[in-house]
Amino acid sequence: MIDLKNVSLSFGDHPVLHNISLSLSERRIAVIGANGSGKSSFARLLNGLALPTSGTVSVDGFDTKKQGKDVRGRVGFVFQNPDNQIVFPVVEEDLAFGMKNLGLDKATIATRTTEILERYDMQHLREHPAHLLSGGQKQLLAISGVLVMAPAYVVLDEPTTLLDLRNKRRIARVLNALDQTIIHVTHDLDQIADYDRVIVIDEGRVACDATPAKAIPFYQELMA
């Protein structure tokens, strides 16, 4: 469970999130809202990429301020642009990077690398230069690089924004098939119609927290 208690976040004297208290445990959670409403800032709080100015964020009891390493081991983060996430020149090296940081042995790294490449039909790309992948393949590699570390939660910040329709759908299918809890920041309302929970953020506050059937029309009305 990810718990936020009275969380506020400011950058300098600019308040961005105001007194948010939430518990996140459903399997598919979407976060939607206008540009600049605070969605990315909210997402970044969940794995300690941003720390609250006041209040606490905890993941399975671990405080993001005090136990960052435990939190990062539990919460994977996928960025909008996979180029910001892919750090090694060859696909298999990139997949191995996070696992090496976790201290996994060579055999486990090799097994998990094979498993994830097979799962997403990318075996033929194992020794491929990462920068030559298509946009969809790059995002799949970025997501794979997070999944091989076996996080309990995956936070995704607009992972399909840069993709064409076919790849958007492919990534949506990948996300829907995950066992982990996902917290998915998106502007793509079609993708979240059958999610368990939708949180609408407006001007740094939770304006609606409900099922898609209630939260999506609320958001559409807000944007009208």
Ligand SMILES: Nc1ncnc2c1ncn2[C@@H]1O[C@H](COP(=O)(O)OP(=O)(O)OP(=O)(O)O)[C@@H](O)[C@H]1O
């Ligand atoms: N590192 C930072 N330093 C200063 N201000 C920031 C920083 N990150 C975000 N902000 C500000 O916080 C506010 C919320 O930004 P955030 O990126 O969280 O919004 P968002 O809802 O994700 O927007 P978008 O849909 O456009 O991605 C904005 O006013 C932004 O300028």
